[in-house]
Amino acid sequence: MRATNRLSAKAAAALGPGKYADGAGLWLVKEETARGKWVLRVTVHGRRREMGLGAFPAVPLAEARKHADAARAKVRAGLDPIKERQREKREAARNLHLLKDIALDAFESRKAELKGDGKAGRWFSPLERHILPKLGKVPVADIDQADIRDCLLPIWHSKAETARKAINRLSLCLKHAAALGLEVDLQATEKARALLGKPRHKSGNIPALPWQDVPAFYDSLNDGTVTHLALRLLILTGVRSLPLRFLHESQIDGDVWTIPAEAMKGRRDATADFRVPLVPESLAVIEAAQAHARDGFLFPSVRKGVISDATMARLMERREMEARPHGFRSSLRDWLAEATDAPHEVAETMLGHVVGGSVERAYRRTDFLEQRRALLARWAQYVTGQSGQLVRMAY
Missing domain, CATH: 1.10.150 (DNA polymerase; domain 1)
Structure with a gap:
């Protein structure tokens, strides 16, 4: 009998349950006539190893012999074909994880x-x-x-x-x-x-327009476009660009705008929605913006979604201004410090900053809504050129 290639494809298909040698360590192990598996027995470094070569008949006899020849070649090279196959699988898997x-x-x-x-x-x-x-x-x-x-x-x-x-x-x-x-x-x-190495360039604060120059800039935003209206409301409220750009009609209830907690930087608590008092000038801007609203969003972009922060920034760039939209928060904060006697916690709350430690915040339940309303009303008067008087808070 031949030492190798003992089986034929026709005979392999007809064989019943049992183990059948093809030669040189290749075996067909059949569990039943219709199915089985290919097993190659080799000796590597003095140790006997059995290597599966696939299921029968999914892997036909000719393919099983090719796999067996490749494995025997690895043995002749002093390699363990089972470990080599595992290594190749790891390499293939690694290459899938780009x-x-x-x-x-x-x-x-x-x-x-x-x-x-x-x-x-x-x-x-x-x-x-x-x-x-x-x-x-x-x-x-x-x-x-x-x-x-x-x-x-x-x-x-x-x-x-x-x-x-x-x-x-x-x-x-x-x-x-x-x-x-x-x-x-x-x-x-x-x-x-x-x-x-250490970066040579040091990042600095976002450039802000001095509060003394804000009224002139506000007055120049007068063409009623989405960008002009968005910048006006940004200045009037002191909020960040993100919640302003995604302002939805459903967030406004009378003269209060409630910004969802997830839109507030540093306020991940689901209960930490932020209320913004809307003074008459702000409500007038919102009313004008409603003419542009799409799907309830007051500041839509030309094509889809809402306007980007870059859209507002580009307007200021085209005017060769160093200041950027986010800087109006600093303008407002400086005005509060230099032109009012607003308490620190009220002024910081106006910008949506978290004030005090966790224990202090637990006992202080107010968000100073009415105090902030009075300050924003005077801020609106100032930026619209109606007043520049010192604001004194009533307690």
């Missing part, structure tokens, strides 16, 4: 803890703009400090704050990959920082 997929998965996992479930895209954008174009298609297990350094070097000094956010997000992605059981270098980002 950084772009890990980054998206990490983003999805963190959406619940981000403002508005991350719909504004600020968490993901540093990765999307500065990391993924170069490293997105690289297996996460292959990313090292040199890759990260080369990726961020162009912006490390010129856009230090953006680079810092990008490398921090990347570090979270690597930790996410490790939590998934992938082999990654968790120290790669710290090593990259060492290679990049």
